[in-house]
Amino acid sequence: MKMKSSKRSIINPFIVMDIMERANSIEQKGQTVVHMEVGQPGTSAPEAAKNFLKKSMEDNPMGYTVALGLPDLRKKIAELYGDWYGLDVDWNRIIITGGSSAGFILAFTALFDKLDKVGLANPGYPSYRQIMKTLNLDPILINTTEKNKYQPTPNDLSRYNINGLLIASPGNPTGSMIDREPLEALVNYCADRKISLISDEIYHGIQYDMQPSTVLEFSDNCYIINSFSKYFSMTGWRIGWIVVPKEHVRIVERIQQNMFICASHASQILAIGAFEGKVELEKNLMTYRDNREKLLNVLPEFGFNNIAPPDGAFYLYIDISEFSSDSYDFVKKMLDVGGVAITPGIDFDPINGKSKIRLSYARSTPEILNGIERIKIFMREKKYLQ
Numbered sequence: 001m002k003m004k005s006s007k008r009s010i011i012n013p014f015i016v017m018d019i020m021e022r023a024n025s026i027e028q029k030g031q032t033v034v035h036m037e038v039g040q041p042g043t044s045a046p047e048a049a050k051n052f053l054k055k056s057m058e059d060n061p062m063g064y065t066v067a068l069g070l071p072d073l074r075k076k077i078a079e080l081y082g083d084w085y086g087l088d089v090d091w092n093r094i095i096i097t098g099g100s101s102a103g104f105i106l107a108f109t110a111l112f113d114k115l116d117k118v119g120l121a122n123p124g125y126p127s128y129r130q131i132m133k134t135l136n137l138d139p140i141l142i143n144t145t146e147k148n149k150y151q152p153t154p155n156d157l158s159r160y161n162i163n164g165l166l167i168a169s170p171g172n173p174t175g176s177m178i179d180r181e182p183l184e185a186l187v188n189y190c191a192d193r194k195i196s197l198i199s200d201e202i203y204h205g206i207q208y209d210m211q212p213s214t215v216l217e218f219s220d221n222c223y224i225i226n227s228f229s230k231y232f233s234m235t236g237w238r239i240g241w242i243v244v245p246k247e248h249v250r251i252v253e254r255i256q257q258n259m260f261i262c263a264s265h266a267s268q269i270l271a272i273g274a275f276e277g278k279v280e281l282e283k284n285l286m287t288y289r290d291n292r293e294k295l296l297n298v299l300p301e302f303g304f305n306n307i308a309p310p311d312g313a314f315y316l317y318i319d320i321s322e323f324s325s326d327s328y329d330f331v332k333k334m335l336d337v338g339g340v341a342i343t344p345g346i347d348f349d350p351i352n353g354k355s356k357i358r359l360s361y362a363r364s365t366p367e368i369l370n371g372i373e374r375i376k377i378f379m380r381e382k383k384y385l386q
């Protein structure tokens with residue numbers, strides 16, 4: 001007899017990871033693929049960070065750290081809030097996590113009980129709703145509009161009875177940001193109704209024509225999730241942080257002690273060193289800016305005319321309804337026939353995502369130019385019909 005599995009384990013795959021897997025098996029057969037699927041910088045952790053870790057490893061046994069994380073790293077992150085937003089954040093409120101993904105588990109566990117309803121912008125990062133389901137929470141998809149840059153407004157929320165709200169600005173898949181005033185309005189809306197607010201600020205630092213605001217500018221009564229994966233170019237090191245209200249530090253500490261013990265010691269050291277890599281990180285930003293401009297110039301020529309406002313991050317969320325009503329099929333053909341890995345909109349939006357795709361432009365400019373050439377041929381020769 002087969003071993004029984006839980007009902008809460010029945011969640012959708014993270015489709016972008018499935019596409020990455022499909023791309024890898026194509027590469028193993030000797031074909032080349034341009035990777036524009038996953039939100040992963042083409043660069044490594046900054047050199048300064050790697051050198052700092054190498055030196056530290058010589059005489060550091062890399063045992064467990066305390067559950068909240070190395071104080072030196074927490075203090076560096078507190079300084080970042082001063083540099084980026086002019087805010088004085090008490091480092092004791094900052095907790096080091098195994099990437100923002102572990103941060104979600106800590107935050108959802110600390111804030112919500114079984115069947116609590118948590119609002120999420122639709123489209124949005126798919127793992128929010130899948131993690132919530134595994135924790136027996138009830139993710140509520142808040143449909144957003146093009147007019148509001150695919151971000152939720154108090155008016156949208158007024159139709160729902162929710163215990164929590166998770167926002168992301170810049171968001172994934174769109175890269176769009178919530179302007180300062182509407183962000184403050186959302187914070188106040190939640191405060192007035194005792195809705196626990198979580199702000200995923202993982203793409204802060206990667207922005208183009210406008211600056212993102214942190215929710216901490218408006219309230220200390222919220223959870224901020226962030227990570228070294230994106231701006232700091234350290235995806236595989238699995239290291240991030242959360243900022244919580246002072247009286248929640250002990251709550252999260254207890255959960256972290258029991259669930260994870262602590263974040264990886266080596267990754268925490270690397271993260272301390274990453275603050276010395278500013279010049280390299282700013283160079284990465286120039287690459288994203290350049291890639292974004294190249295894509296925005298050329299994509300309309302291929303018939304991609306409807307693109308969400310890409311204020312930040314390194315994604316373009318594109319309407320393909322003129323070419324396909326099945327984004328997964330379109331994406332599989334783009335990969336198998338066109339040699340470019342991209343992500344179908346259904347990963348981010350189970351309702352309208354069949355007519356959307358997401359391109360990531362986090363890789364090097366030569367790679368993106370190669371991708372553009374391949375997409376051009378794919379669209380010109382209508383290979384999506386094959």
Ligand SMILES: Cc1ncc(COP(=O)(O)O)c(C=O)c1O
Binds near residue numbers: 039100171
């Ligand atoms: C919006 C958003 N939040 C969180 C994550 C997960 O990041 P981490 O590597 O910190 O776990 C991602 C990854 O792409 C993301 O796009």
